[in-house]
Amino acid sequence: MAEPLIQVKNLVKYFPIYGGVLLKEIGRVHAVDGVSFEINKQTTLGLVGESGCGKTTVGRCTLRLIEPTSGEIYYNGENILKFKGAQLNKFRCKAQIVFQNPHASLNPRMKIKDILSEPIRIHKLLPKNEIENRVLQLISEVALEPSHLVRYPHEFSGGQKQRIVIARALALNPEFIVLDEPTSALDVSVQAQILNLLMDLQRKFKLTYLFITHNLNICRHISDEIAVMYVGKIVERAGADELFEEPLHPYTQALLSANPIPDPEAKRSKIILTGEVPSPINPPSGCRFHPRCPKRMDVCDKSEPSYIQVKPGHYVACYLYSNNKS
Amino acid sequence: MTANVLLTIRNLRTHFFTEEGVVQALDGVDLEVYEKEIIGLVGETGSGKSVTALSVMRLIPQPGFIVDGEIIFKGKPLHLLSEEEMRKIRGKEITMIFQDPMNALNPVFTVGNQIAETIQLHNDVTYREAFNQSIELLRRLNIPKPERIVNSYPHELSGGMRQRIQIAIGLACQPALLIADEPTTALDATVEVQVLELIKRLRDEFNTSIMLITHDLGVIAEMCDRVVVMYAGNVVEKADVKTIFKHPLHPYTQALLGAIPYAERKKKSRLTTIPGTVPNLINPPSGCRFHPRCKHAMIVCKTLKPMLLEEEQGHFVSCFLYSKNKEFAEREHGVFEPLPGRIVY
Amino acid sequence: MVDDSYSKSYEDAENFTFTVDLPGLKSGIVERPRLQRFLDFLSRLKNPLTIIGIIIVAGLILSAVLAPFIAPYNPIAVDLNSKNLPPSLQHPFGTDGFGRDIFSRILYGAQISLFVGIVSVLGAVAVGVPLGILSAYKSGYIDTVIMRIMDIMLAFPSIILAIAIAMVIGAGIHAVTIAILVVSIPVYARIARGSALAVIQETYIEAARAIGASGLRIIFRHILPNILAPLLVEMTLDIGSAVLSLAGLSFLGLGAPPPYTYDWGRMISDNFSYQAVTRYWWQLTFPGLAIVFCVLGWNLLGDGLRDAMDPKLRLKLSKEAKKLIKDLKKKQRGLEKSNAKKPVRVVN
Numbered sequence A: 001m002a003e004p005l006i007q008v009k010n011l012v013k014y015f016p017i018y019g020g021v022l023l024k025e026i027g028r029v030h031a032v033d034g035v036s037f038e039i040n041k042q043t044t045l046g047l048v049g050e051s052g053c054g055k056t057t058v059g060r061c062t063l064r065l066i067e068p069t070s071g072e073i074y075y076n077g078e079n080i081l082k083f084k085g086a087q088l089n090k091f092r093c094k095a096q097i098v099f100q101n102p103h104a105s106l107n108p109r110m111k112i113k114d115i116l117s118e119p120i121r122i123h124k125l126l127p128k129n130e131i132e133n134r135v136l137q138l139i140s141e142v143a144l145e146p147s148h149l150v151r152y153p154h155e156f157s158g159g160q161k162q163r164i165v166i167a168r169a170l171a172l173n174p175e176f177i178v179l180d181e182p183t184s185a186l187d188v189s190v191q192a193q194i195l196n197l198l199m200d201l202q203r204k205f206k207l208t209y210l211f212i213t214h215n216l217n218i219c220r221h222i223s224d225e226i227a228v229m230y231v232g233k234i235v236e237r238a239g240a241d242e243l244f245e246e247p248l249h250p251y252t253q254a255l256l257s258a259n260p261i262p263d264p265e266a267k268r269s270k271i272i273l274t275g276e277v278p279s280p281i282n283p284p285s286g287c288r289f290h291p292r293c294p295k296r297m298d299v300c301d302k303s304e305p306s307y308i309q310v311k312p313g314h315y316v317a318c319y320l321y322s323n324n325k326s
Numbered sequence B: 001m002t003a004n005v006l007l008t009i010r011n012l013r014t015h016f017f018t019e020e021g022v023v024q025a026l027d028g029v030d031l032e033v034y035e036k037e038i039i040g041l042v043g044e045t046g047s048g049k050s051v052t053a054l055s056v057m058r059l060i061p062q063p064g065f066i067v068d069g070e071i072i073f074k075g076k077p078l079h080l081l082s083e084e085e086m087r088k089i090r091g092k093e094i095t096m097i098f099q100d101p102m103n104a105l106n107p108v109f110t111v112g113n114q115i116a117e118t119i120q121l122h123n124d125v126t127y128r129e130a131f132n133q134s135i136e137l138l139r140r141l142n143i144p145k146p147e148r149i150v151n152s153y154p155h156e157l158s159g160g161m162r163q164r165i166q167i168a169i170g171l172a173c174q175p176a177l178l179i180a181d182e183p184t185t186a187l188d189a190t191v192e193v194q195v196l197e198l199i200k201r202l203r204d205e206f207n208t209s210i211m212l213i214t215h216d217l218g219v220i221a222e223m224c225d226r227v228v229v230m231y232a233g234n235v236v237e238k239a240d241v242k243t244i245f246k247h248p249l250h251p252y253t254q255a256l257l258g259a260i261p262y263a264e265r266k267k268k269s270r271l272t273t274i275p276g277t278v279p280n281l282i283n284p285p286s287g288c289r290f291h292p293r294c295k296h297a298m299i300v301c302k303t304l305k306p307m308l309l310e311e312e313q314g315h316f317v318s319c320f321l322y323s324k325n326k327e328f329a330e331r332e333h334g335v336f337e338p339l340p341g342r343i344v345y
Numbered sequence C: 001m002v003d004d005s006y007s008k009s010y011e012d013a014e015n016f017t018f019t020v021d022l023p024g025l026k027s028g029i030v031e032r033p034r035l036q037r038f039l040d041f042l043s044r045l046k047n048p049l050t051i052i053g054i055i056i057v058a059g060l061i062l063s064a065v066l067a068p069f070i071a072p073y074n075p076i077a078v079d080l081n082s083k084n085l086p087p088s089l090q091h092p093f094g095t096d097g098f099g100r101d102i103f104s105r106i107l108y109g110a111q112i113s114l115f116v117g118i119v120s121v122l123g124a125v126a127v128g129v130p131l132g133i134l135s136a137y138k139s140g141y142i143d144t145v146i147m148r149i150m151d152i153m154l155a156f157p158s159i160i161l162a163i164a165i166a167m168v169i170g171a172g173i174h175a176v177t178i179a180i181l182v183v184s185i186p187v188y189a190r191i192a193r194g195s196a197l198a199v200i201q202e203t204y205i206e207a208a209r210a211i212g213a214s215g216l217r218i219i220f221r222h223i224l225p226n227i228l229a230p231l232l233v234e235m236t237l238d239i240g241s242a243v244l245s246l247a248g249l250s251f252l253g254l255g256a257p258p259p260y261t262y263d264w265g266r267m268i269s270d271n272f273s274y275q276a277v278t279r280y281w282w283q284l285t286f287p288g289l290a291i292v293f294c295v296l297g298w299n300l301l302g303d304g305l306r307d308a309m310d311p312k313l314r315l316k317l318s319k320e321a322k323k324l325i326k327d328l329k330k331k332q333r334g335l336e337k338s339n340a341k342k343p344v345r346v347v348n
Helices: A055-062 A087-095 A112-123 A128-141 A146-150 A159-170 A188-205 A216-222 A240-245 A250-258 B049-057 B083-089 B109-123 B127-140 B159-171 B189-206 B219-223 B239-248 B249-257 B300-305 B325-331 C001-007 C009-013 C022-029 C031-044 C048-070 C104-136 C140-154 C158-169 C173-200 C203-210 C214-251 C263-271 C272-276 C279-310 C321-342
Strands: A003-020 A024-040 A046-050 A070-075 A095-098 A174-181 A208-213 A225-230 A233-239 A308-311 A314-316 B007-018 B021-034 B038-042 B064-073 B094-099 B176-179 B209-214 B226-231 B235-240 B309-312 B315-317
Touching: A003 A055, A024 A046, A024 A055, A024 A112, A024 A208, A024 A225, A024 A233, A046 A055, A046 A216, A055 A070, A055 A095, A055 A174, A055 A208, A087 A095, A087 A112, A087 B021, A095 A159, A095 C203, A112 A128, A112 A146, A112 A159, A128 A146, A159 A188, A188 B249, A208 A216, A216 A240, A225 A240, A225 A250, A233 A240, A250 B189, A314 C001, B007 B049, B021 B038, B021 B049, B021 B064, B021 B209, B021 B226, B021 B235, B021 C140, B021 C158, B038 B049, B038 B189, B038 B219, B049 B064, B049 B176, B049 B209, B094 B159, B109 B159, B127 B159, B127 B176, B159 B176, B159 B189, B176 B189, B189 B209, B189 B219, B209 B219, B219 B235, B219 B239, B226 B239, B226 B249, B235 B239, B309 B325, C048 C104, C048 C279, C104 C140, C104 C173, C104 C214, C104 C263, C104 C279, C140 C173, C158 C173, C158 C214, C173 C214, C203 C214, C214 C263, C214 C279, C263 C279, C272 C279
Parallel strands: A046 A208, A046 A225, A095 A174, A174 A208, B038 B209, B038 B226, B094 B176, B176 B209
Antiparallel strands: A003 A024, A003 A070, A225 A233, A233 A314, A308 A314, B007 B021, B007 B064, B226 B235, B235 B315, B309 B315
16 A cells, blocks of 8 residues: 655755846755655645645646656656656556646636647647547546536636646546645635545545645645645645644744634644745855744854654654764 | 724625726625734635725725715715815824735835835924934834834845835824735745734734734734625625634625634535625625525515524624514515615614 | 556546536536636726727727728719819818718728728738747857848848839739838847747746657647737737838838729828828828828827736725725824824833
């Protein structure tokens, strides 16, 4: 069962910044800077982090929508970065993505029917006469009416649009879906509908999810494992419950304490961090969290802590827990 | 409730007259804000929480108008004031901060310039004095290095800092009421806490009442004294924060609380959902606007609109499931019409 | 193999039944929203100026099509007995120095104007738009090369180009059309590139890439339909300016060769003499007016289309709202007075 479907090793993505008169490269955005993780089959990995931490870039790189600068990404043991032509096309069938903003993810000039059948047509998965039935099946899979098929996207609410986006992702029978903040643009009651739908689909079609979000509550609810990112690096990864009950990295601790609890009587001990998330153009030296860290030590700004396993299945990158204090 | 009432809104109706039809954005909103309290307005998109705030500020965008109701602030009927009188109140007595701080700040002036300008607008001081006051204000708000911040432009600051500057501008004249429309939605979790702590301190230090508009029940639970739950332009429930979370009465509030995943809930369990979507307010459902999505809907809900009545001490709910509305509906055999105009407590 | 994987992963999905009558569904629902949207769009064109534009353009098209049937005289028949006649019932716009009926010539002239205007614009769109989208989609040095070439073309005056083309393929309508076409290519390339750059930012383009769509498919299915609106407006406006360019080039003698002497610009040029300016005013005025109305008509139509397509300009106050403002102001004034007298009663 614990067989990894996706393995990411040392993923790095720099976005060059061009400037000056001659448009020379004057800097780099260190969007993702050495990220490694794996996702087991039929499980969900939650990727949590604040804006600009590179979580979206990680999601796009694992689908090869963005070419990573370096690193390796294995899908079922094959390096997808070496895929070309037909192989890449086959991978596109197996790995799909659901975006944050449902309003922008659907072409406004296409009917829902065409949107849902487009992936099937592109990959010629089904003969023409079967496409219609497949589309009907897809639309009922996401609990929409068949009469919706002949409408245009602007006639739908945000939640319905997100259902259509999910149906499109399902059209190719994928095994792996990247969910890039699929509910953050939706209302609370609709968000619950979508989360329920995603959990049902995962069970039904044995899907593997990479769930990218900034909302810790949702992340804990849906994920089996959670990885916390901070300025291009994963600082901690553990099982969802373990991470919430025993956060090790000071950043995780602060993030969890900052998470608003919808219970007025819950006891709160807030760790209020000073300062803001640093820019990924000029990340701090050493541990990237050290300027804001309440438990900073001398070594923290000098060299980077290594990302090690401190307990079975619990990884952390912090000098507080590593023996190799130099 | 011995505290004094600062703002009373009675039967407020704000409609938008668009080409497609009249959008009944607010359909009889009743609420009051006491002095020195943080009141939370919570609801989904289209529930009318922002329109309520804009109506109080009299800043409703174009085809929208207050068609009925009263807004009384410190004894002054805001809905009847002329634009000129209203301008004196805006910024000095009531201020509003918005979700997106970048759009709310003018990009071509320095931060200090903008705070000083607000101070000068409402107080008779020279620019130098106003500028010094703005540095002092930032210091009081615990903003680091205020001398440097005042000389920077909005784009040089981070999102969290811009939001704090916006709050500082809002506070420049020490208003009695601060309306914060989703102040932390655009911010990161760790920065959100900083801004929320700042807002909390305002109440303690500046004695400002705060109307906090948000869709995040977590923020409500942490910040507010009282909560107003809105749905499709109506107040459905109003109570102090503990009652709302521990003992919600209205089916919508109950469902909303069931729909949020949080740590204590069993993992991967199904969340409570509310079927359907938020109604279109051009053609809203008859009777109680929540009835098409409500699991307790009765026949009476379709025909009559429940009134917002006090069910327990300080706990108002607008639903036919509860005693006074229920009695009323039964006694009148479902033919009574809710009294137009104000509701007497 | 394809069918296998399909049935395998959907074993559990069998309990879903579909009881929908698909043909009925298709015929019943497909067309209505589109018709409705078209009607909505038409209703937004109800601006008086736009209607004038529509009338002028419709008149132009009618006169071009019906010229052989409604023109009272042959436009090129020389009748030296009736030269330089002022406007009269027989010759509504008078006659020129060779006795040709100016009214008939103007009707026929609409053919040339429309031909040159529409063909040059369509040709420019056909070349410029794909270049613009390609430039936006590929970015990098392809973008730079295409756009610099467009810049060079933009700097090229149409007159010199027309002369050059006329030297190669001979003067005439074709040379003028090609010259105008070539000169307006960069305009469309730029508009298409700008609009496409905005559309490419949208998530649905990335979604299309995620489902494995090819570059051509993305350009034609996803980008092109979404940039049509600004292009259509620009095309309408450009037909007007193409007519103007044609008039200018024809006036300089680069236009239509005989027998197509009834081109409006050429009519002005041919009739242009000291005598025409002083005595035969109708020989210059009516062709000139034809050009003015033609350009004006297309421009009004283009502006109307732009307004109708701009969602921001759609918000208009209904009558109900206007009445309400009046009422509110009245109420405000009345209550302000009464407030001044008695103290305000606070509810609660």
